[in-house]
Amino acid sequence: xxxxxxxxxxxxxxxxxxxxxxxxxxxxxxxxxxxxxxxxxxxxxxxxxxxxxxxxxxxxxxxxxxxxxxxxxxxxxxxxxxxxxxxxxxxxxxxxxxxxxxxxxxxxxxxxxxxxxxxxxxxxxxxxxxxxxxxxxxxxxxxxxxxxxxxxxxxxxxxxxxxxxxxxxxxxxxxxxxxxxxxxxxxxxxxxxxxxxxxxxxxxxxxxxxxxxxxxxxxxxxxxxxxxxxxxxxxxxxxxxxxxxxxxxxxxxxxxxxxxxxxxxxxxxxxxxxxxxxxxxxxxxxxxxxxxxxxxxxxxxxxxxxxxxxxxxxxxxxxxxxxxxxxxxxxxxxxxxxxxxxxxxxxxxxxxxxxxxxxxxxxxxxxxxxxxxxxxxxxxxxxxxxxxxxxxxxxxxxxxxxxxxxxxxxxxxxxxx
Ligand code: ATP
Ligand code: MG
Numbered sequence: 019x020x021x022x023x024x025x026x027x028x029x030x031x032x033x034x035x036x037x038x039x040x041x042x043x044x045x046x047x048x049x050x051x052x053x054x055x056x057x058x059x060x061x062x063x064x065x066x067x068x069x070x071x072x073x074x075x076x077x078x079x080x081x082x083x084x085x086x087x088x089x090x091x092x093x094x095x096x097x098x099x100x101x102x103x104x105x106x107x108x109x110x111x112x113x114x115x116x117x118x119x120x121x122x123x124x125x126x127x128x129x130x131x132x133x134x135x136x137x138x139x140x141x142x143x144x145x146x147x148x149x150x151x152x153x154x155x156x157x158x159x160x161x162x163x164x165x166x167x168x169x170x171x172x173x174x175x176x177x178x179x180x181x182x183x184x185x186x187x188x189x190x191x192x193x194x195x196x197x198x199x200x201x202x203x204x205x206x207x208x209x210x211x212x213x214x215x216x217x218x219x220x221x222x223x224x225x226x227x228x229x230x231x232x233x234x235x236x237x238x239x240x241x242x243x244x245x246x247x248x249x250x251x252x253x254x255x256x257x258x259x260x261x262x263x264x265x266x267x268x269x270x271x272x273x274x275x276x277x278x279x280x281x282x283x284x285x286x287x288x289x290x291x292x293x294x295x296x297x298x299x300x301x302x303x304x305x306x307x308x309x310x311x312x313x314x315x316x317x318x319x320x321x322x323x324x325x326x327x328x329x330x331x332x333x334x335x336x337x338x339x340x341x342x343x344x345x346x347x348x349x350x351x352x353x354x355x356x357x358x359x360x361x362x363x364x365x366x367x368x369x370x371x372x373x374x375x376x377x378x379x380x381x382x383x384x385x386x387x388x389x390x391x392x393x394x395x396x397x398x399x400x401x402x403x404x405x406x407x408x409x410x411x412x413x414x415x416x417x418x419x420x421x422x423x424x425x426x427x428x429x430x431x432x433x434x435x
Contacts, residue, residue, distance in 0.1 A: 026132065026140025028326075036342045037329055042125055044171050045145045049123040052164050054147055057122040059103035065093035067102050070310055076222070080211070082130040084140075096129035100146045100322050101279075101304070102311070108150060109313035118151030125325075137295030137327045146301075148320035150308065155252055158283045158303060158319050159259035165287060165299050165321050166265055172328070173337045174289075177298060180270035181260070181285045183253040184221070185245050186305070193244035194220055204234040225274045240271035252282050275300060279307040283319060289327075291334040298331055299323040344394035346373045347433050350386035353403035360401050363429070370430055390416060397433050 023029060030038055046056070069079045084096040097103055104122055107113070113120055125145045132138050147164060149157045162179065169177050185193065197220045201208075205216060208223065212231050215222045224235050245253060260267050267285075275284045284302035301321025308316040332339065347367065351360035360376055367374035375393055377386045383400070390398040400412040405423075413432055414421040424432050 024140070026134035026138075028139065028141075037332075037339045038325070039342075040339050041172065041325060041328060042145070045123070045125065045168060048164065048168050048171060049147065052121070052147075052160070054121040054123040054164075057104055057107060057124050059097070059100075059107050059124070059126070061127065062094050062096050063103055063106065065095040067106050067311070068095055068098060077211075078130060082132055084129045084131060097126065098128055098130045100124050100126050100128065100144050101148060101307070101318075101320060104148050105150075105308050105311045105313070105318070109308065109311050114150070114308075114314055114316055119157060120150040121147070122150075123147045135295070137292060137324070137330055139326060143325040144322045145325060146320060146322040148318060150316050150318045152319075153305070153317045155255040155259055155283070158256050159263060159265075161301060161319050161321060162260065162285055163263055163265060165301070165323065168323070169287060169299075169328075172332060174328075174331055174335055176291055176335060177287045177289050177331070179265065179267040179285065179287055180273055181256065181267050181283065182270055182273040183242060183245055183249055183256075183282050184274055184280055184284050184302070185241050185249045186281050189244055189246035189249055190221070190241070193239070193241050196239045196244065197221065197223075200238050201235070207234055221274050224272060241274075242269070242271050249282055256283055275302055279304040279310070281305045285321075287323075289331045289334075292327065292330045295327060298327045343373065344396065345375045346395070347397040347399060348375045348377070348386065348390035348393065348395040350377065350383060350390065350398055350400045352383055352401070355403050356401040356406055359406055363399070363401075367430070367433075372430075372433065387414075399429065399433075 049056070065083070065085050068083060078098045083098055086094055088094050104124060108120065123146065126143065127141055128144050129141055132140060134140060147161060149161055162181075166179065184190070198216065201216065201220060201223060205213065208216070208231055209226065209228045212223045212226050212228075221241070223231060224238060226232065226235070242253070257267070257269075270286075273284045273286055280302040282303045282305065285300070286297050287299040289296045289298055299321055301319070303317065303319040305317040306315075308314070308318055349360045349364050349367075351357045364374045364376045375395065377389055379385075379389075381389060387398060395416055398414040398416060400414065400421075405411055409426050410423045411426055411429065412421050413424045413429070
């Protein structure tokens with residue numbers, strides 16, 4: 019073998035693909051019910067879309083991006099998240115001229131250079147939604163409701179919804195000072211990354227994964243106590259909307275989110291059963307991102323949900339995912355004329371919408387019947403040259419091991435049920 023799969027990536031094998039399709043199909047049909055349209059953006063973008071300003075202190079921009087120069091010396095980055103590309107497309111295609119709010123969903127691979135572990139990969143997949151154009155907290159509640167419905171449709175019950183407000187640039191300035199005052203005495207003990215964050219964006223220290231930093235940040239002041247009037251009213255509004263929809267939540271002042279562009283609403287769905295990487299879904303409001311990317315001032319709110327972590331939660335919840343339908347019928351053939359006839363028959367059955375299979379390994383009859391078992395075929399049709407002359411085939415119902423002769427023209431009708 020000349021090489022292995024790159025670290026932090028995974029194959030999805032045909033035996034596992036039913037899980038992925040089940041999750042994706044459930045998401046697509048739910049999004050359609052909520053009136054969201056699918057958007058697909060490229061796997062790579064110009065780096066400056068993600069690294070927008072010098073003030074950006076997220077882990078993603080600082081150390082996780084798969085960036086390279088292409089042969090035209092352009093700075094390119096494999097998308098580490100789904101929102102910025104959707105925003106870029108919204109602005110570039112002037113979708114803001116369409117009816118508001120704009121509602122999009124996506125299912126996409128994402129790439130981050132991380133330390134691989136359970137629930138943390140270098141290539142992973144997200145499904146997510148974005149609502150552009152509404153300042154109303156009803157939009158935030160609708161986004162959260164969709165995430166919750168999705169998780170419930172999949173049968174997941176143990177996920178906790180945690181919400182917070184991280185304010186706006188106005189109220190964050192005052193909070194920033196209070197937070198720095200609190201953290202300053204411990205400055206020397208923080209990890210190097212957090213030392214850098216101290217000046218640029220101290221709030222990010224609260225999101226550090228290092229236990230030492232987490233310990234030092236214990237008892238830090240909460241953004242919630244520093245919200246301006248507008249942000250405080252919005253948070254009350256959000257809670258009222260969620261309560262009206264009977265969506266249970268806990269207020270968690272510790273949620274700050276991994277991306278710098280959030281404002282006001284921040285939320286997560288967290289599982290207690292899959293270990294440290296328990297956050298399955300994260301989202302929030304980003305009222306300045308669209309303008310930052312170059313569009314007209316337009317508020318936005320959305321979430322990103324990691325499919326690999328979702329599958330881990332489903333597994334730990336013991337949720338059975340429906341297996342792919344087995345083959346309807348295997349056509350077993352004996353003799354040259356039967357072979358030719360069988361190949362045409364399989365072709366016709368497939369055209370008629372049946373999952374029909376034919377032995378391609380030149381097995382004898384016994385081998386072909388064994389093969390029918392291996393692929394869990396519901397029926398086997400046995401065709402020999404003699405049967406052909408009589409215009410008949412043998413139809414075997416595998417589950418009950420019963421066999422009977424039927425006229426060739428009845429094949430489709432007989433395997434219909
Ligand atoms: P974490 O704090 O776990 O690093 P994050 O804040 O970086 O998460 P987001 O950027 O909000 O995560 O991404 C949304 C979701 O995507 C996460 O809740 C998680 O389910 C998933 N996700 C993020 N990074 C990874 C990864 N490296 N591997 C697998 N899933 C991931
Ligand atoms: Mg992260």
